[in-house]
Structures are given as structure tokens and as C-alpha cells.
Amino acid sequence: MNVENGIHDAHYFVPAPSRWPVVGSLALFCMGLGAAFAMNSVAAGSWILLLGFAILIWMIFGWFGDVVKESQSGSYGTQVDY
Numbered sequence: 001m002n003v004e005n006g007i008h009d010a011h012y013f014v015p016a017p018s019r020w021p022v023v024g025s026l027a028l029f030c031m032g033l034g035a036a037f038a039m040n041s042v043a044a045g046s047w048i049l050l051l052g053f054a055i056l057i058w059m060i061f062g063w064f065g066d067v068v069k070e071s072q073s074g075s076y077g078t079q080v081d082y
Helices: 020-039 045-072
Strands: none
Touching: 020 045
């Protein structure tokens, strides 16, 4: 019998691979490119920067939404819920 921190046979939840880190990288790339273009007076610079911020906001809501769904489905054991 496995006893860890007073918990018998506790499982540790490992989430499936996520697309959100790649989406975050894309957002940061767009933000950097847009900022560089905007500082050099390229017309599309501010639009690319705005696109980067929009992707970043979408990533934050999506990633935290996935975490909430995993938590609500009971995937986490008591080890993770501390």
C-alpha cells in the first residue's frame, strides 16, 4: 500500500500536452514584430502589435479555462489540490 502524506494510493494528474505555450509564443512574436514595425513607422506595425495582444488575451483565458475544466472534472487528486 502506497502512503504519501497520509493519502492512500493517491494518483498524480499529468495533463495532456497543451497548445497554449505555442499560442503564447506566437503572441509574443507578433507583439515584438509589431512593436519593432511601429517604432520604425511601418503602417502595419500597430495592427500586428494589437493582434499580438489579442492572441495573448485569448491564450490567457483559454489556458486558465482548461485548468478550471480539469479541476472541475475531478482530475486532480488531493496532492494537487493543496
